[in-house]
Amino acid sequence: MKALFFILIFFVIGTAFWQFFKLLGLTKKDQVATEKENDINGWLMLGLGGFVYGLMLYSMFQGRVVLLPRLSASLEGEDIDNLFVITMGLILVVQFITQFLIYYFTFKYRGTKGRKAMFYADSHKLEMWWTITPTVVLSVLIIYGLWTWNNVQDLSDAENPLIIEVYAKQFQWEARYAGEDNQLGLGHVNFIKGINTMGVDMSDKNSADDIPVRELHLPKGRKVIFKFRSQDVMHSAYMPHFRAQINCVPGMVTSFGFTPTVTTEEMRLNEDTKAKFDAINELRVEEGKEEVEFDYLLLCNKICGASHYNMQMKVVVQEEEDFNKWLKEQKTLAQVINN
Amino acid sequence: MSDHHHHKETFVTKYIFSQDHKMIAKQYLITGMFMGVIGVFMSMLFRLQLAYPDQSFSIIEAFLGKWGEGGQMTPDMYMGLVTIHGTIMVFFVLTAGLSGTFSNLLIPLQIGARDMASGFLNMISYWLFFLSSLIMFLSIFVHTGMASAGWTIYPPLSALPQAMSGSGLGMTLWLVSMAIFIASSLMGSLNYIVTVLNLRTKGMKMTRLPLTIWAFFITAIIGVISFPVLLSAALLLIFDRSFGTSFFLSDIFIQGEVLHYKGGSPILFEHLFWFLGHPEVYIILLPALGITSEVISTNARKPIFGYRAMIGSIMAIAFLSTIVWGHHMFVTGMNPFLGSVFTFTTLLIAIPSAVKAFNYITTLWRGNLQLNPAMLFSIGMVSTFITGGLTGLILGDSALDINVHDTMFVVAHFHLVMGISALFGMFAGVYHWFPKMYGKMMNKDMGYLHFWLTAISAYGVFFPMHFIGLAGLPRRYYSNSAFPMFDDLLHINKVITVFAIIGGVSQIIFLANFFFSISKGKKASQNPWKGNTLEWTAPVEHMHGNWPGEIPEVHRWAYDYSKTDENGDLWGGQDFTPQSVPIRDGEEEF
Ligand code: HEM
Ligand SMILES: [Cu+2]
Ligand SMILES: [Cu+2]
Numbered sequence: 001m002k003a004l005f006f007i008l009i010f011f012v013i014g015t016a017f018w019q020f021f022k023l024l025g026l027t028k029k030d031q032v033a034t035e036k037e038n039d040i041n042g043w044l045m046l047g048l049g050g051f052v053y054g055l056m057l058y059s060m061f062q063g064r065v066v067l068l069p070r071l072s073a074s075l076e077g078e079d080i081d082n083l084f085v086i087t088m089g090l091i092l093v094v095q096f097i098t099q100f101l102i103y104y105f106t107f108k109y110r111g112t113k114g115r116k117a118m119f120y121a122d123s124h125k126l127e128m129w130w131t132i133t134p135t136v137v138l139s140v141l142i143i144y145g146l147w148t149w150n151n152v153q154d155l156s157d158a159e160n161p162l163i164i165e166v167y168a169k170q171f172q173w174e175a176r177y178a179g180e181d182n183q184l185g186l187g188h189v190n191f192i193k194g195i196n197t198m199g200v201d202m203s204d205k206n207s208a209d210d211i212p213v214r215e216l217h218l219p220k221g222r223k224v225i226f227k228f229r230s231q232d233v234m235h236s237a238y239m240p241h242f243r244a245q246i247n248c249v250p251g252m253v254t255s256f257g258f259t260p261t262v263t264t265e266e267m268r269l270n271e272d273t274k275a276k277f278d279a280i281n282e283l284r285v286e287e288g289k290e291e292v293e294f295d296y297l298l299l300c301n302k303i304c305g306a307s308h309y310n311m312q313m314k315v316v317v318q319e320e321e322d323f324n325k326w327l328k329e330q331k332t333l334a335q336v337i338n339n
Numbered sequence: 340m341s342d343h344h345h346h347k348e349t350f351v352t353k354y355i356f357s358q359d360h361k362m363i364a365k366q367y368l369i370t371g372m373f374m375g376v377i378g379v380f381m382s383m384l385f386r387l388q389l390a391y392p393d394q395s396f397s398i399i400e401a402f403l404g405k406w407g408e409g410g411q412m413t414p415d416m417y418m419g420l421v422t423i424h425g426t427i428m429v430f431f432v433l434t435a436g437l438s439g440t441f442s443n444l445l446i447p448l449q450i451g452a453r454d455m456a457s458g459f460l461n462m463i464s465y466w467l468f469f470l471s472s473l474i475m476f477l478s479i480f481v482h483t484g485m486a487s488a489g490w491t492i493y494p495p496l497s498a499l500p501q502a503m504s505g506s507g508l509g510m511t512l513w514l515v516s517m518a519i520f521i522a523s524s525l526m527g528s529l530n531y532i533v534t535v536l537n538l539r540t541k542g543m544k545m546t547r548l549p550l551t552i553w554a555f556f557i558t559a560i561i562g563v564i565s566f567p568v569l570l571s572a573a574l575l576l577i578f579d580r581s582f583g584t585s586f587f588l589s590d591i592f593i594q595g596e597v598l599h600y601k602g603g604s605p606i607l608f609e610h611l612f613w614f615l616g617h618p619e620v621y622i623i624l625l626p627a628l629g630i631t632s633e634v635i636s637t638n639a640r641k642p643i644f645g646y647r648a649m650i651g652s653i654m655a656i657a658f659l660s661t662i663v664w665g666h667h668m669f670v671t672g673m674n675p676f677l678g679s680v681f682t683f684t685t686l687l688i689a690i691p692s693a694v695k696a697f698n699y700i701t702t703l704w705r706g707n708l709q710l711n712p713a714m715l716f717s718i719g720m721v722s723t724f725i726t727g728g729l730t731g732l733i734l735g736d737s738a739l740d741i742n743v744h745d746t747m748f749v750v751a752h753f754h755l756v757m758g759i760s761a762l763f764g765m766f767a768g769v770y771h772w773f774p775k776m777y778g779k780m781m782n783k784d785m786g787y788l789h790f791w792l793t794a795i796s797a798y799g800v801f802f803p804m805h806f807i808g809l810a811g812l813p814r815r816y817y818s819n820s821a822f823p824m825f826d827d828l829l830h831i832n833k834v835i836t837v838f839a840i841i842g843g844v845s846q847i848i849f850l851a852n853f854f855f856s857i858s859k860g861k862k863a864s865q866n867p868w869k870g871n872t873l874e875w876t877a878p879v880e881h882m883h884g885n886w887p888g889e890i891p892e893v894h895r896w897a898y899d900y901s902k903t904d905e906n907g908d909l910w911g912g913q914d915f916t917p918q919s920v921p922i923r924d925g926e927e928e929f
Contacts, residue, residue: 038708044791055799062831063803063805066810087733091732098696098700105703109706119642120644120705121643121929122644130697141686142686146679146683149679152741189590189597228672231590231591232499234496240742247672250588250605280823303815304496305502308418308817309817309818312821
């Protein structure tokens with residue numbers, strides 16, 4: 001019933017417009033834009049250019065508070081950030097120049113009676129320039145990009161990495177540390193039963209010492225290699241502060257690695273983080289919610305069902321000794337399952 | 340539609356089962372507009388949710404019923420709306436609505452043909468499109484909910500009804516609708532290709548074709564290459580869903596149960612999907628670029644700058660677009676070496692795109708710009724194309740994509756570069772060729788108002804959206820309130836939603852203008868914009884066969900605007916020379 005009401009409202013608005021320009025329609029003579037219209041629209045186009053610039057600058061200044069801390073929490077992320085800054089700088093320069101040309105030319109050459117358009121159909125020299133320049137600039141970007149990518153993706157050079165399995169399901173993350181032997185026991189959905197929620201094959205000799213957890217702790221300064229599995233649909237493990245993301249695909253194991261460099265405590269003291277969380281807490285207090293502290297998070301970044309927006313796990317980065325102490329306190333799979 | 344002088348045609352053969360390309364074009368346009376209204380309306384509903392996650396709105400309850408009880412939509416409904424919005428906008432509005440309309444209208448008229456190569460196939464292709472639209476539209480109302488796995492419908496989510504409610508009947512209908520859609524699109528494309536190759540009038544060499552035709556022609560070729568791959572993906576998915584095969588599924592435990600699937604891979608689906616999905620972006624974009632080339636040149640009263648380079652870059656873009664699909668899959672865990680290859684090919688596309696952008700800008704330079712609504716939309720299109728295209732450098736670079744993949748940054752990027760640009764191209768086309776379609780003029784003042792509101796809100800919606808993406812906000816999140824880390828984004832989200840509503844509502848101006856002008860618009864003259872292309876030599880009143888007598892012969896390219904003779908005077912004393920005018924003594928053909 002209410003839908004009908006809203007449709008009616010739209011109908012009324014539509015009719016109002018209709019009536020409004022029925023009046024206008026009668027007064028229109030010219031088909032091509034008149035000189036006056038060109039003039040008005042030329043100025044307005046200049047205004048639109050200004051609006052686009054204003055919006056860009058405003059967004060950049062206002063937006064910087066909401067961004068992720070500029071400090072990457074992983075070693076590999078630093079390369080990514082450098083590449084990002086260079087690319088972004090380049091984009092902004094090109095954007096500012098090209099938009100200026102578009103709106104300024106539109107304004108400057110808006111049609112008037114006296115103006116003669118120029119017959120200028122071709123210039124191989126010009127075209128060569130704007131083929132070669134992007135090619136050169138892109139070559140640099142491509143080479144730097146590929147170098148970074150290979151750096152980030154290459155897990156073979158890690159010395160004594162920590163091995164962790166991250167396990168995704170609707171709508172939860174679980175994780176498992178490889179334990180004493182630093183080898184993960186095999187896992188398969190066929191073994192999921194009762195409290196063996198990750199489907200670990202307990203007959204595999206590597207399994208017993210594995211350590212299941214519901215909160216990720218990572219040691220600062222040691223390379224962590226993650227193995228990802230999913231039991232049902234695709235999920236994506238996204239840890240934005242570490243500049244890390246990879247899909248969790250049922251029937252497949254994917255992997256990713258990075259070296260955490262900033263503990264949770266340190267990140268809480270970071271300038272950007274403080275500014276961001278001060279702003280957040282101000283809003284929360286206004287709404288009568290409790291204040292919060294910064295925490296690293298693992299989010300799900302692939303549409304995976306109704307609670308996709310809600311699928312998270314806390315990540316804690318600690319000094320290595322604190323981490324080791326924490327890990328010792330956790331129960332192994334053998335202890336959990338065989339009890 | 341004041342077409343009096345036809346005798347044999349009945350109402351049905353003239354307006355419904357018409358085989359005339361001009362009528363079919365209008366049918367495509369109006370169906371596309373209907374779907375567009377639904378798509379835009381959906382985006383307004385889910386934008387409300389994002390800006391006011393805890394508030395209730397009676398409009399939500401009114402339209403969504405049990406999915407919006409208490410004035411708040413459910414997460415399932417949110418994902419359904421996003422999915423159908425994306426699907427409708429990409430395929431039904433901008434593929435069929437844009438390409439279908441203008442390819443049908445312009446190919447025969449601009450190359451000098453009486454009609455498409457096969458009018459019958461053309462008619463079938465429209466009616467299949469209509470059928471698929473109808474099914475997609477009805478799928479919104481099934482009681483288990485519309486398809487909600489995102490427009491990319493990745494399995495297993497889309498394959499397992501137990502994974503979410505929208506993966507039931509809604510998903511089946513989605514797949515059926517798309518299969519029919521693809522059949523329709525293939526028929527259309529084959530027709531366009533054959534027509535351009537075979538039915539050009541005398542003198543219409545390939546190197547004299549207007550850029551619109553080049554764009555439609557190449558678009559059709561990409562479509563024919565890549566749509567069948569999506570069809571195969573859809574068929575295999577139907578098999579997995581209904582007949583127990585395991586093409587895309589393996590090792591799944593869901594709802595307390597191990598399923599029987601073995602040995603398949605969802606990644607295979609992604610390859611098949613994006614082999615169409617990526618070129619699809621250009622299937623949408625190229626026709627819009629073709630239209631803007633034409634409109635900008637005509638209204639700048641200048642030849643399009645670098646005609647040959649424009650054709651070359653269309654071809655380069657088309658070719659490259661078919662070998663970059665993997666950039667949607669950088670974070671799927673595929674071999675890093677493949678990631679490198681796709682980064683390389685993806686970033687190469689920036690070169691022909693830059694050539695196009697600079698050529699447009701140079702065309703504006705020292706012109707005599709007629710800033711009517713079509714021209715404004717075309718210039719706006721160049722602007723959004725550049726703004727959106729530049730952020731593609733970030734997404735196309737595998738190392739950077741790690742951090743922004745599937746965030747709102749992506750949504751901002753693709754809306755500007757293909758959603759808004761193509762939509763602007765479509766509007767430009769409607770304003771420019773409305774006189775050709777209906778023999779009437781659209782109201783200019785309403786057109787200006789429409790442009791200003793639309794352009795400001797397009798930037799207002801999609802520019803700030805980059806920042807919530809860079810803040811780490813994933814896309815397809817029903818609400819950000821589960822993460823305190825995103826609390827400070829609410830403010831930006833409200834700004835975006837306000838602009839979205841302004842933008843959405845201002846489309847009513849366009850619709851009112853469009854339908855009003857069909858019946859009440861001022862009568863158009865034969866060549867209202869003083870254009871060079873052949874369609875303006877055909878009579879205003881539509882007729883079967885397009886030209887009453889002989890089809891005009893072509894003697895020159897389409898862009899002889901403001902050409903001067905050796906004394907520096909305009910040839911013939913006017914600033915345009917239609918393609919049908921023979922080369923004059925002492926004149927050099929460009
Ligand atoms: C009124 C203007 C529009 C607004 C406000 C709007 C807004 C949005 C938003 C907020 C999303 C959801 C993002 C997410 O959660 O992932 C979305 C998705 C999408 N939109 Fe739009 N949009 C508009 C017009 C268009 C147009 C013209 C296109 C045509 C290309 C389009 C294509 C899409 C696609 C493909 C998706 C992705 C759907 C998915 O995630 O499966 N939209 N839109
Ligand atoms: Cu998930
Ligand atoms: Cu998810």
